[in-house]
Amino acid sequence: MWRHPVFAAHHPRRSASGRRFRRGLFMLTAAATAAVTLMATNASATGADHYVALGDSYSSGVGAGSYTSSSGSCDRSTNAYSQLWANSRHPASYVSVACSGATTQDVLNNQLSALSSGTTLVSITIGGNDVGFSSVMETCVLDSDSACLNAINTATSQAKTILPGRLATTFAAIRRAAPSAHVVVLGYPELYDLSHSWYCPGLSGTDRSALNNAADLLDTQISAAAQNAGDTFADVRGQFHGHELCDFFNEWLHSVDVTDVSDSYHPTADGQSGGYYAAFSAVAP
Template sequence: MRFTRLVAAACALPLAAAATLLGTSAADATGSAYAALGDSYSAGVGAGDYAGSSGGCRRSTKAYPQLWAAAHAPSSFAFTACDGATTTDVINNQLGPLSQSTSLVSITAGADDAGFASVMTTCVLSSDTVCLNRIAQAEDYFRGTLQSRLDHVYSVIRAKAPAARVVVLGYPRFYQLNGSCRAGMSEAKRSAVNRAADEVDSVIARRAADHGFTFRDVRRAFAPHEICGGHPWLHSVTVPLGDSYHPTAEGQSSGYLPEFTAAAR
């Protein structure tokens, strides 16, 4: 999700150790042809160490797809996830590597379709009432238009990669309620933002299941590590601006990577 304008408007585990902890070995997936699709949560925005060749997509060497590929040595690895990507962007710009030989696909997508960056900007800058109304609009979008958009992108992925195991990952809740934060958004806003994350995850999980894809819920992994928690795996408003509300490198390696690894076996 792209948050570059938010503040302007307002004012790893080592790979070998990770594989050991997860109980996997490189041999588990040898021969896999893997394609990593999606938005900034798959690109690794917020984790740092962005590949210069990825330009504005800001693909990180610490993103869970890169960590998994380094630990499991697939026969091929196409990393096309991109900061700010909607489901339409995935279809138009990311599916070139998919083929009948693709055996594994990962994707996070959906939040940018609903303009979640705009939601967070509104909530940072505006009153509780305005924030909650904007979140309600996003939830209506999740329950309505987003479902058909997810159906479309999932159908295209299946058509292009008919033999692939497709793993769809969700989004974490952003905030630990009644946590350590002493400034920033109100608890009412934080609670509503969390509720929106629950709503989009529920929609994504249902659509993924209907297409025969595997959904992995990262909310439990992030639960002790949300913003306002003692050791957050998510950035709050930060510099660089685009990292705001994205997983840290530890969020990628300890939150997303184990969930993907479990599903990719």
């Protein structure tokens, strides 16, 4: 049958245009559906957690400033890594009961009540006060090299003999109180950059080296106890590398502060965000 050339040419163009329109509409719809699904997944992943922060001053945020009045002498800071994580992830619930000066016994007596069968995420720093870390630092700052080394030796002996059992008891109690939780145990940083020690005022190189070795031993014991308990150990030493004491203008730790002694040898706000928050976020769900 004869067909007018106008109609013969027009029909295929209209058909191809329709196909292109339908393909475009399908792709737009698919992209929108994927975006909505991704948003829902992210909201579920971040909003479903019931997070509890336990531990000592390194978890409460001593040294980071901006302490909440309700925390009293526990000195919980809005700059602490747990609060920073909660601010960025928006969990279903978040509470910090970490407290300055806390030992493993304090966790057992005063902090476990914050946990429940519904808790899905727990973080903790603990162990330093069990071996008298703060008194060791005070001795090293105020007394002789020999007194400092004796104090360190006493602390490291306790870290080897007393601390493992205390950590095991504490981590097991956390597991019983929050059986479904992902428990993240964070360690402690080395205090000094020994490569800069020769021109850094304060303690002797011998004392600084001994203190770093003690921190390494403490982390080794904590890491082993966490692994034995089935928990995750987050090592912060890598994050603090290049930001220890003697790393002038880049320090994430307070040196001795005579105006506020409690801040001494604790992370600054930058140490909480760049050190602890970074290490925790890398392993938290």
